[in-house]
Amino acid sequence: MFMTPQTMGSETNIKLPFSFILFSILAIIVSQLLFLFHGEALINGQFRIPAIWSAAHLFILGWALMIAMGAMYQLVPVAFLTAIWNEKFGFIQFAVTGLGVTSFAITLYVAPHLALIPGLLMLLGILMFLFQMGMTLRKQTKPNILTLFVGTALICLFLTILLGITLVISMKTGFAGEFYPIIFKSHLLLGTAGWFTLLIFGFSYKMAPMFSLSHGYEMKVAKYVYGSYVAGLVFIIASFFLNQGNLQKVGFLLLLIGFSCFLWHIVTIIKKRIKKKLDRPFSFALLAILFGEIIHLLAFIAVMTNHFSSLVGPLMVACLMLWIALSIIGYLYKIVPFLWWTHKYSKIIGKADVPTMKDMINEKLALPLFIGFILGIGIVAFGLVWKVGLLFYIGQITVTIASIVFGMAILAVMKK
Amino acid sequence: MDVQNQSELLDKIRNNLKRVLDPELNLNVVDLGLIYDLSLVEERVAKITMTLTTPGCPLHDSIVSGVKYCVEEMEEIYRAEVQLVWEPAWSPDKMTEDGLRALGRL
Numbered sequence: 001m002f003m004t005p006q007t008m009g010s011e012t013n014i015k016l017p018f019s020f021i022l023f024s025i026l027a028i029i030v031s032q033l034l035f036l037f038h039g040e041a042l043i044n045g046q047f048r049i050p051a052i053w054s055a056a057h058l059f060i061l062g063w064a065l066m067i068a069m070g071a072m073y074q075l076v077p078v079a080f081l082t083a084i085w086n087e088k089f090g091f092i093q094f095a096v097t098g099l100g101v102t103s104f105a106i107t108l109y110v111a112p113h114l115a116l117i118p119g120l121l122m123l124l125g126i127l128m129f130l131f132q133m134g135m136t137l138r139k140q141t142k143p144n145i146l147t148l149f150v151g152t153a154l155i156c157l158f159l160t161i162l163l164g165i166t167l168v169i170s171m172k173t174g175f176a177g178e179f180y181p182i183i184f185k186s187h188l189l190l191g192t193a194g195w196f197t198l199l200i201f202g203f204s205y206k207m208a209p210m211f212s213l214s215h216g217y218e219m220k221v222a223k224y225v226y227g228s229y230v231a232g233l234v235f236i237i238a239s240f241f242l243n244q245g246n247l248q249k250v251g252f253l254l255l256l257i258g259f260s261c262f263l264w265h266i267v268t269i270i271k272k273r274i275k276k277k278l279d280r281p282f283s284f285a286l287l288a289i290l291f292g293e294i295i296h297l298l299a300f301i302a303v304m305t306n307h308f309s310s311l312v313g314p315l316m317v318a319c320l321m322l323w324i325a326l327s328i329i330g331y332l333y334k335i336v337p338f339l340w341w342t343h344k345y346s347k348i349i350g351k352a353d354v355p356t357m358k359d360m361i362n363e364k365l366a367l368p369l370f371i372g373f374i375l376g377i378g379i380v381a382f383g384l385v386w387k388v389g390l391l392f393y394i395g396q397i398t399v400t401i402a403s404i405v406f407g408m409a410i411l412a413v414m415k416k
Numbered sequence: 417m418d419v420q421n422q423s424e425l426l427d428k429i430r431n432n433l434k435r436v437l438d439p440e441l442n443l444n445v446v447d448l449g450l451i452y453d454l455s456l457v458e459e460r461v462a463k464i465t466m467t468l469t470t471p472g473c474p475l476h477d478s479i480v481s482g483v484k485y486c487v488e489e490m491e492e493i494y495r496a497e498v499q500l501v502w503e504p505a506w507s508p509d510k511m512t513e514d515g516l517r518a519l520g521r522l
Binding site: 074077078079080081206209210211213215216274275276277338341342345346347349350351354355356357358 | 435441472473474478479482484485486489507511
């Protein structure tokens with residue numbers, strides 16, 4: 001029989017992921033309020049104004065990126081069977097990134113031309129995170145396909161940030177001005193499809209079987225998912241630089257094929273589950289994959305019919321909210337109770353009665369919360385496409401309320 | 417200890433282990449099929465060979481220490497040695513009928 005030491009020693013100090021998660025709750029609420037207060041600009045299609053930059057970066061960096069970092073501090077030891085390289089460094093990294101993101105969002109709002117210095121602070125925080133993860137993954141004894149997904153996602157994050165900083169420098173000094181639109185498009189693509197999507201793919205391969213107790217499934221398809229999706233990213237970026245429409249079409253087709261393979265693969269994994277009834281938050285994380293598939297299909301159709309430039313805004317909003325954010329919220333609704341339970345009850349399991357994970361978070365709230373979030377986003381997207389202010393405001397108020405309720409549900413776990 | 421008493425004690429340990437629940441599945445470690453072997457290696461010393469559903473299970477330490485506490489608190493046992501193994505890997509056919517029923521599979 002193959003044995004392991006009795007203690008793996010790979011558990012992370014709970015304060016580290018929770019620091020990121022608590023920061024992110026504040027960030028999502030403030031970002032949604034900013035979107036709400038600057039709805040007029042969004043309805044008129046003015047996405048590139050300081051207030052919207054600020055809200056978008058607060059949402060993407062302050063919420064999604066900070067949550068992804070916090071979750072990785074917890075999930076990397078679970079998925080890769082290796083402890084975080086240096087926890088103390090993790091806390092310093094949190095402080096630097098948190099300060100960087102906050103000051104960056106504020107500067108973008110009040111004085112975007114001064115955003116370089118806070119941007120560099122944020123860059124330092126993210127580089128520290130990449131270093132931490134690089135050192136941690138290096139310790140993994142048996143790298144696997146998940147390492148490839150997460151490793152490539154981290155490279156995409158690095159490139160996204162590098163391009164983002166180039167944009168700020170370009171805006172300030174005029175450096176590489178003629179490449180500004182190309183860099184901007186590559187920045188968006190690598191941030192959404194490169195970093196977040198590949199990261200969610202990688203961790204879904206660990207979490208989907210874990211939360212459904214699936215067994216006996218094949219992992220062969222994962223390499224086709226990886227190959228097709230990453231090739232798609234390379235083709236699209238090449239199309240930006242070479243200004244080749246056909247390359248772009250091939251790129252979006254490859255993204256669609258990669259995503260479709262991922263959807264199909266997850267369906268086959270879930271079909272092999274032992275746990276018949278899936279939890280609601282996890283079901284919504286799975287629903288996010290279906291939304292992701294629809295968004296990839298619509299993006300491909302838009303590119304093929306030459307409507308992409310007019311639909312890119314609503315498609316980006318849908319991708320960020322219905323694929324990325326819904327996946328994160330769905331998984332977070334599972335991860336946070338897990339973290340808190342381990343912190344509070346793991347020492348007394350077997351000695352006294354302990355609550356189950358379901359007792360840790362209000363699961364009944366999950367259904368109206370997730371439905372409200374999805375409907376809100378749908379209404380916002382239609383409001384933006386048809387340029388109807390009332391629809392936008394109804395949707396955005398719903399999303400803002402859902403974000404506040406979500407934050408409160410997460411905070412309530414810590415009282416259990 | 418004679419064979420019959422030993423067998424009764426092992427049954428008692430197995431029953432006691434049903435108090436250790438996987439909090440995610442709300443199912444005990446015995447019905448989940450995580451306990452591979454139970455034996456008495458010495459007078460009042462029990463050895464439990466067990467696995468988890470997946471390597472890297474986040475509840476790794478909680479469940480393993482839960483099993484240890486649960487057995488050591490029995491007055492008939494002085495010490496419990498828990499050995500965690502990954503081979504043979506856990507599979508659903510190791511679950512009991514009660515376990516499968518609890519997860520809606522029977």
